[in-house]
Amino acid sequence: MKQLTTLKWLLKREIWENKAMLIWSNLVLAGLILIFTLSGIFRLKDAAIKADLQADVQLNDLVTAVGHYFTSGLILFSILMVFAVYSYATGSLSDERKDRSILFWKSLPVSDELTVISKVIVALILFPLMGMLTLVLTNLISMFALCGAYAAHGVGLFSLVFSSNGIWGQIGNTLKSFPIYVAWALPTIGWMILVSSWVKSRPGMWAILIPVGVFACIAFANDAVGVKFVRDVAYALLFRGVFSIVPDSWSYHYYLTEYEQTLSLPASIQNVVLKADLSSWDIFATSDLWIGVIVGIGMLFMAARIRRGRGD
Structure with missing residues (x-):
């Protein structure tokens, strides 16, 4: 209480x-x-x-x-x-x-x-x-x-x-x-608060530059790791890590799901969005959402631990 x-x-x-x-x-x-x-x-x-x-x-x-x-x-x-x-x-x-x-x-x-x-x-x-x-x-x-x-x-x-x-x-x-947004945006919120807990200046810039920089390094080694791996990293670091706070951004999940099912990219994400019910709670049955929730909670836990040792 x-x-x-x-x-x-x-x-x-x-x-x-x-x-x-x-x-x-x-x-x-x-x-x-x-x-x-x-x-x-x-x-x-x-x-x-x-x-x-x-x-x-x-x-x-x-x-x-x-x-x-x-x-x-x-x-x-x-x-x-x-x-x-x-x-x-x-x-x-x-x-x-x-x-x-x-x-x-x-x-x-x-x-x-x-x-x-x-x-x-x-x-x-x-x-x-x-x-x-x-x-x-x-x-x-x-x-x-x-x-x-x-x-x-x-x-x-x-x-x-x-x-x-x-x-x-x-x-x-x-x-x-609304409940979908809360769960979907958690990894991005967790990442931003984590960056805010340890970066001394310009946390907004670093919250974007760090995942972009990591992705750029992996993309540079594209020939070695394969295109699919680069695409998955881009989705995890950039889309889920930075842009999940955008409402209805989980529409891209349906876009990638259709790609994995047909092994070909849909004509446009707009067609996928029109077919998908973005307010459907079926998204809660996907591992994509719950992995993001777990990662987000982990980053928030780290942010609290870092704050405990920071007073500067």
């Missing part, structure tokens, strides 16, 4: 110290999206609305456009989240050494393991959760505004838009994929 109380206190500290990245950045992006969306809605002309709604098929096209609008917002919030998580995780342990605050925190009865766990929770859960909730609220506000504008011109869209599977299906799939 005491550990949970301490963890709760540590989480409050992390949120307070990083509220600009965690909260305000999402609210600013949501505000910009709403400003552009509402300005476009307010410019709608009565004639334009009637022209858009001459046939039922155009109403269905409007519902499809709502889905595309959600996807566009998802991409924007995902880009913001990736940069925010990258910045936070790579500086999570190095910043406290840089400003010497580590001396204060080490004087408190708080274990290094609990400190690392609090930072993992913020990077792996709070950042994406905040982004998803802000995305959903932003889209719902936009849809209410759009339907209200059409209702003002005598066209009822509320039942059509909010009873369709388009918007609710995408929201459901986004929330359903």
Whole structure:
């Protein structure tokens, strides 16, 4: 019980110290999206609305456009989240050494393991959760505004838009994929926090340069080790080690799976993604995900041990 109380206190500290990245950045992006969306809605002309709604098929096209609008917002919030998580995780342990605050925190009865766990929770859960909730609220506000504008011109869209599977299906799939993201991104978060625990300066740069450098050395010996081995190393070091914090990046797993089954690369990753259900929890039955989880936990354990011996 005491550990949970301490963890709760540590989480409050992390949120307070990083509220600009965690909260305000999402609210600013949501505000910009709403400003552009509402300005476009307010410019709608009565004639334009009637022209858009001459046939039922155009109403269905409007519902499809709502889905595309959600996807566009998802991409924007995902880009913001990736940069925010990258910045936070790579500086999570190095910043406290840089400003010497580590001396204060080490004087408190708080274990290094609990400190690392609090930072993992913020990077792996709070950042994406905040982004998803802000995305959903932003889209719902936009849809209410759009339907209200059409209702003002005598066209009822509320039942059509909010009873369709388009918007609710995408929201459901986004929330359903959250546990997948948490497990899939763990090795990247573990690697970034590990680098942050021992690199004295520019941890963000080293978190990328080290795996890129190792891969470059192996790729240079391509003739000796074989192409397949190089591809596997590239996947483990670069993709799983650095880019797993990108939402839906597990789509590449399905891409490689199809390659291994057919012994030929699919025409495009887009075709594979369209066939695969990226919100399906079937990914939890793959060794790829669980090996990443184990490796990520191992790196976090190492980060806590390194922090225990560092006070510089």
